[in-house]
Amino acid sequence: MIVLEHVTVSYGTGIGRIFAASDVSFRVEEGAAFGLVGESGSGKSTVLRAIAGLIPHAEGRVMLAGREMPMRRSTSERKMVQMVFQDPYGSLHPNQTVDQTLSMPIAIHKLGDSDRRISSVLREVGLGREHRYRYPHQLSGGQRQRVAIARALVLEPRILLLDEPTSALDVSVQAEILNLLARLRQIHGLTLLMVSHDLAVIAHLCERIGVMSNGSLIELTSAEALSSGRVTHSYTRQLLRSNRGFDRSGAEIVDAAS
Amino acid sequence: MSDTPLLTLRNLRVVYPGDEGDLVAVRNVSFDLGRERLGIVGESGSGKSTTGRAIMGLVAAPGIVTADEMRLAGKDLTSLDERGFRRLRGKKVAMILQDPKYSLDPVMSVGQQIAETHRCHFRSSMNAARAAALDMLAAVHIRDPERVYALYPHQVSGGMGQRVMIAMMLIAGPDLLIADEPTSALDVTVQHQVLAIMDDLVRSRGMGLILISHNLHLVSSFCDRVLVMYGGRVVETCAAGELSKARHPYTRGLLASLPELGRRRAELPQLRRDPAWAEG
Numbered sequence: 370m371i372v373l374e375h376v377t378v379s380y381g382t383g384i385g386r387i388f389a390a391s392d393v394s395f396r397v398e399e400g401a402a403f404g405l406v407g408e409s410g411s412g413k414s415t416v417l418r419a420i421a422g423l424i425p426h427a428e429g430r431v432m433l434a435g436r437e438m439p440m441r442r443s444t445s446e447r448k449m450v451q452m453v454f455q456d457p458y459g460s461l462h463p464n465q466t467v468d469q470t471l472s473m474p475i476a477i478h479k480l481g482d483s484d485r486r487i488s489s490v491l492r493e494v495g496l497g498r499e500h501r502y503r504y505p506h507q508l509s510g511g512q513r514q515r516v517a518i519a520r521a522l523v524l525e526p527r528i529l530l531l532d533e534p535t536s537a538l539d540v541s542v543q544a545e546i547l548n549l550l551a552r553l554r555q556i557h558g559l560t561l562l563m564v565s566h567d568l569a570v571i572a573h574l575c576e577r578i579g580v581m582s583n584g585s586l587i588e589l590t591s592a593e594a595l596s597s598g599r600v601t602h603s604y605t606r607q608l609l610r611s612n613r614g615f616d617r618s619g620a621e622i623v624d625a626a627s
Numbered sequence: 628m629s630d631t632p633l634l635t636l637r638n639l640r641v642v643y644p645g646d647e648g649d650l651v652a653v654r655n656v657s658f659d660l661g662r663e664r665l666g667i668v669g670e671s672g673s674g675k676s677t678t679g680r681a682i683m684g685l686v687a688a689p690g691i692v693t694a695d696e697m698r699l700a701g702k703d704l705t706s707l708d709e710r711g712f713r714r715l716r717g718k719k720v721a722m723i724l725q726d727p728k729y730s731l732d733p734v735m736s737v738g739q740q741i742a743e744t745h746r747c748h749f750r751s752s753m754n755a756a757r758a759a760a761l762d763m764l765a766a767v768h769i770r771d772p773e774r775v776y777a778l779y780p781h782q783v784s785g786g787m788g789q790r791v792m793i794a795m796m797l798i799a800g801p802d803l804l805i806a807d808e809p810t811s812a813l814d815v816t817v818q819h820q821v822l823a824i825m826d827d828l829v830r831s832r833g834m835g836l837i838l839i840s841h842n843l844h845l846v847s848s849f850c851d852r853v854l855v856m857y858g859g860r861v862v863e864t865c866a867a868g869e870l871s872k873a874r875h876p877y878t879r880g881l882l883a884s885l886p887e888l889g890r891r892r893a894e895l896p897q898l899r900r901d902p903a904w905a906e907g
Binding site: 539545566615 | 670671785814815816817818819822841843844845847848849880881884885886887888889890891892893894895896897898
């Protein structure tokens with residue numbers, strides 16, 4: 370469903386050239402869930418944005434559903450891939466009601482039947498009729514993230530890109546959103562690509578996992594391998610240890626490397 | 628170690644009066660703190676940060692802080708006015724906030740900011756303050772203090788910025804350090820480095836530490852004792868190592884809703900909130 374071949378994103382020229390992502394290749398089968406982990410600046414969000422077509426100057430090939438994506442994507446190519454962002458406070462327009470937020474993509478893609486689509490997508494993400502005419506500030510963080518997911522789903526995409534969808538939420542709300550995503554994936558046969566710095570969250574939702582560091586994909590592994598600690602790269606091992614709570618050995622390794 | 632606790636709180640309440648009734652942010656919180664590492668966990672809105680701010684005297688009007696008893700190192704905080712709190716902050720109690728990007732002054736070099744704190748508290752000379760700041764930067768494991776001294780906040784990384792904050796907060800030698808989500812804005816591998824440095828300094832100086840965080844794993848692995856807050860109340864207190872044996876349904880619900888490595892579940896149990904938890 371998603372095939373990346375030698376995707377490179379760089380900024381600047383000459384010696385000042387910075388590689389946000391260098392030579393990243395992987396593939397995700399239809400209906401699978403793939404996770405990308407790494408620290409800030411490791412290039413995981415850059416890869417996501419390149420797949421979404423938000424970085425026109427990305428080099429290499431991005432193939433979605435068997436078609437190579439051109440520099441400028443058509444409306445139907447855009448409809449196929451939708452994205453949910455990290456911060457539901459920042460990604461919703463503060464002056465638009467939920468109804469307006471959801472009807473905009475329907476109008477742009479000329480889908481029609483806006484009223485029915487909106488009420489059914491709201492039901493799917495677990496929001497009631499009473500939420501439809503509210504503004505973002507009248508919703509809780511979890512409800513806002515549900516609206517952001519509804520905004521992506523209303524276009525009936527085949528691929529959902531999730532950029533840290535739960536890191537701005539409390540743990541109990543995080544559980545609700547993760548359950549929702551798992552359910553939606555099953556019902557719609559969605560292909561998911563999720564980015565997070567939390568290994569436990571990634572391993573919960575995704576079967577296959579890529580570890581990124583400094584713009585490169587350094588290890589391809591699976592949730593099972595991560596859970597049992599079978600990882601090869603030392604950086605992945607360190608991430609794994611850091612995720613298990615405070616421990617001095619983890620701290621010392623960083624100290625030596627910095 | 629003396630028998631009298633460093634900090635005593637009895638029935639601390641923080642209320643924000645409003646048109647539609649009062650909003651009670653903190654309800655009757657009581658605890659004693661010795662020279663130990665205490666963790667306060669809870670979700671957003673549980674009152675954990677407000678508790679920390681009340682101890683610092685930083686609850687802004689219209690918020691009203693009341694307590695039957697509030698003592699820090701023998702000093703009564705309930706009768707203190709703003710001037711009294713100003714004298715207290717820095718020397719007795721200091722606070723580290725979440726994001727160094729917002730809590731450092733962007734137009735002043737980090738070294739000058741640390742030196743300014745020293746000058747303010749000890750009325751020291753420029754040179755003495757500079758020397759103290761350089762020592763403090765070395766104490767938080769900064770390799771080249773001379774170079775970092777002259778850097779501006781935008782030139783340092785998040786982890787280094789947070790170490791600068793720790794240096795600034797500890798330079799006046801407080802008895803109590805309140806760290807409000809000190810590592811939430813940092814990458815996991817850097818988090819532990821910052822926590823280890825904070826831990827070393829707090830131990831070697833015999834200080835008390837309150838670590839406020841939403842991260843249950845972090846708090847239980849770092850602290851000695853944990854308070855779990857919900858709706859402004861402390862619903863449970865337990866030894867940090869025994870958090871997994873917590874009894875309160877809220878704590879258990881929180882722990883269950885965390886995804887875990889090595890234990891894959893099709894669905895995560897969702898927390899059902901009981902309004903009685905906030906009343907109890």
